[in-house]
Amino acid sequence: MSQRKSHADTLSGDLFDSLPPAPQLTVPALLLELQSWTEAGWLRRLDLAFARFMAELDPSAAPELILASALVAHMEGRGHSCLVLADLLTEPHTLLNWPSDGLTALLQTLRQLASSTHDWLHALRASAVVTASAALDAMPPLVLLDGRLYLRRYFDYEQRVASQILARVGGADETADAATLRPLLDRLFGQSDTQDWQKIACALAARGRFSVITGGPGTGKTYTVARLLALLFANAAQQGAADRLRIALAAPTGKAAARLKQSIDKALAGLQQQLPGLALTELATRMGAARTLHALLGARPDTRKLQHHAGNPLDIDVLIVDEASMIHLEMMAALLDALQPHTTLILLGDKDQLASVEAGAVLGDLCREAEAAAYTPQTMQWIAAATGQQLDVQWQGHGSALAQHTAMLRVSRRFSGPIGELARAVNAGDASGALHILQAPNEGEIGWTNHARPTAVVNLALQGRDGAPGGYRSYLDVLNAGPTAHASHDEWARQILTAFDRMRVLCALRDGEWGVSGLNGAIEGALVERGWLRKRGEWYAGRPVMITRNDYATGVFNGDIGIALPAPGRNEALRVYFLEGDLVRSVLASRLADVETAFAMTVHKSQGSEFEHTVLALPDEGSQILTRELIYTGITRARLHFTLVSADARVFSAAVTHRTRRASGLEQALQRPH
Numbered sequence: 001m002s003q004r005k006s007h008a009d010t011l012s013g014d015l016f017d018s019l020p021p022a023p024q025l026t027v028p029a030l031l032l033e034l035q036s037w038t039e040a041g042w043l044r045r046l047d048l049a050f051a052r053f054m055a056e057l058d059p060s061a062a063p064e065l066i067l068a069s070a071l072v073a074h075m076e077g078r079g080h081s082c083l084v085l086a087d088l089l090t091e092p093h094t095l096l097n098w099p100s101d102g103l104t105a106l107l108q109t110l111r112q113l114a115s116s117t118h119d120w121l122h123a124l125r126a127s128a129v130v131t132a133s134a135a136l137d138a139m140p141p142l143v144l145l146d147g148r149l150y151l152r153r154y155f156d157y158e159q160r161v162a163s164q165i166l167a168r169v170g171g172a173d174e175t176a177d178a179a180t181l182r183p184l185l186d187r188l189f190g191q192s193d194t195q196d197w198q199k200i201a202c203a204l205a206a207r208g209r210f211s212v213i214t215g216g217p218g219t220g221k222t223y224t225v226a227r228l229l230a231l232l233f234a235n236a237a238q239q240g241a242a243d244r245l246r247i248a249l250a251a252p253t254g255k256a257a258a259r260l261k262q263s264i265d266k267a268l269a270g271l272q273q274q275l276p277g278l279a280l281t282e283l284a285t286r287m288g289a290a291r292t293l294h295a296l297l298g299a300r301p302d303t304r305k306l307q308h309h310a311g312n313p314l315d316i317d318v319l320i321v322d323e324a325s326m327i328h329l330e331m332m333a334a335l336l337d338a339l340q341p342h343t344t345l346i347l348l349g350d351k352d353q354l355a356s357v358e359a360g361a362v363l364g365d366l367c368r369e370a371e372a373a374a375y376t377p378q379t380m381q382w383i384a385a386a387t388g389q390q391l392d393v394q395w396q397g398h399g400s401a402l403a404q405h406t407a408m409l410r411v412s413r414r415f416s417g418p419i420g421e422l423a424r425a426v427n428a429g430d431a432s433g434a435l436h437i438l439q440a441p442n443e444g445e446i447g448w449t450n451h452a453r454p455t456a457v458v459n460l461a462l463q464g465r466d467g468a469p470g471g472y473r474s475y476l477d478v479l480n481a482g483p484t485a486h487a488s489h490d491e492w493a494r495q496i497l498t499a500f501d502r503m504r505v506l507c508a509l510r511d512g513e514w515g516v517s518g519l520n521g522a523i524e525g526a527l528v529e530r531g532w533l534r535k536r537g538e539w540y541a542g543r544p545v546m547i548t549r550n551d552y553a554t555g556v557f558n559g560d561i562g563i564a565l566p567a568p569g570r571n572e573a574l575r576v577y578f579l580e581g582d583l584v585r586s587v588l589a590s591r592l593a594d595v596e597t598a599f600a601m602t603v604h605k606s607q608g609s610e611f612e613h614t615v616l617a618l619p620d621e622g623s624q625i626l627t628r629e630l631i632y633t634g635i636t637r638a639r640l641h642f643t644l645v646s647a648d649a650r651v652f653s654a655a656v657t658h659r660t661r662r663a664s665g666l667e668q669a670l671q672r673p674h
């Protein structure tokens, strides 16, 4: 890692400046160069094909445009909505996760092209395949705005998200006035005048048609939203409209949706005793199950087209979406398009978690002002009138219209011990503080094996550790004991699934001995060796699998986790059992084509899930993939116990100090006056 950095630094620094100017590259020569980068695996075939397509569309295109075309396509594949040209010229080595020879080749190529951002912009604007117009009906395939180059599709998504949100947060069309809310909020949260961010979040969410509630794990996002539902319901009841209030719950994954519904139902049942006059239990039943965003919007196989869109919007008044950090730009655009103007959208999520694998980091972009609050004097006054709380002046500012509809919950009720401290240190980029917490004595909440080999992960997976016993042995004990005479087959499957969900191994990488593929094989082999698993071919009883692609025919979705078990009766065929909330469902194993074994999974795929014991395995070498967000997300998946397994503490420290920011123009687009 250090080798790559120093190499690239030299090239982009003094050496780059001091070398004599290289001859200007021609487009055919550049295309050959791009082809060699593709063969080396640095660029995707798609990136090269797009660059070639641009060269065909505009035979007089400058080489700068052709290189930028390949790179903007490449950046999209890495989760960015656009390519910031100034970044390409000033810090190409941090922009691309390429090996040092790839970066050297890029820097050599850049040396043969224009050297200033101004000249690059000029070269790009000169082509008919680039438009500088924000108008959505302009057709060229590339859009250049404020120094950012976009693929048209992503530019359109960004513009749609920004304009829909601005339409919802702009203007003065408050849906509830402060005086009406005050007595209800006092009943729900009490009358204290000490700063209560949950009460404030609830008030702000009831105020308009869009709001964001962000906070770390256990800060009470669901607790607050359950009260918000009661508030909206009570408000509707006062107007005789409670029966007509249509509320829907959704989340990006099935697991997160099931968790949301469970927590909301539980919180509403608790509130029912506090508010006997309101039929909250009935409301919970009427809301129905929480759905995945795909299902809510009516995704269909083999088409990007959704059943619900601006022409056929969703028939709901309030939509609550949890785990919003996982919503990518395209999905957010589709979601906002499918809402009626009067629908209230409330996004819940942790802004510090990893963004979606797909392009965009929407929640992060929406929450840029959340830490500071930046409430205007008018918002401060409104909060005081609605909640009875005078917010400290430190939270006053001149934030955007969106900031006036955003609340950050700052006190964690569940994460107060060492795991919470570790998550906070990581989030603050304090690597030495985090190492100190990892080493400090504790009651078993935190474990750290350093200078480790992957076998350390396998040992943890087998039996757990001191203070956090169990491991995968727990679910295999239930499996190997077989169904008891008193319990149904489904009940047995539920016990196995629940026991399996108590622990999970999370990896930063997919490949290699420290990655998902290596560790899955090693753990599976060790379980077989101990005789705890009997592996016969690809499918065997007890094989945990993750679905890797939505399959509408069998009703399983990307990220769902199930376990293969023998079906009841004499039928030998294995079925894969899934837990959906409290329900157990199963699909014939032979019908599931896109699955992978799931003893170990990536941190990315673990978002929206929590495990009693989470083991995070870090590779022995640093990489651009290892970021603060990844480590934070891994740690916050742990409910009771967290174990870090690392070969080199420096890899952990480097990751904690490495913050990623996806290139996007959403933040700027949201500042536009509406």
Ligand SMILES: Nc1ncnc2c1ncn2[C@@H]1O[C@H](COP(=O)(O)OP(=O)(O)OP(=O)(O)O)[C@@H](O)[C@H]1O
Pocket (backbone or CB within 6 Å): 198, 215, 216, 217, 218, 219, 220, 221, 222, 223, 224, 263, 413, 414
């Ligand atoms: N103001 C409060 N008073 C008492 N208990 C609370 C309060 N706020 C939250 N809790 C409790 O703290 C726990 C965590 O709250 P909740 O599940 O709402 O947090 P969350 O932010 O949604 O968590 P996650 O990120 O895991 O989804 C719950 O048991 C909840 O009942």
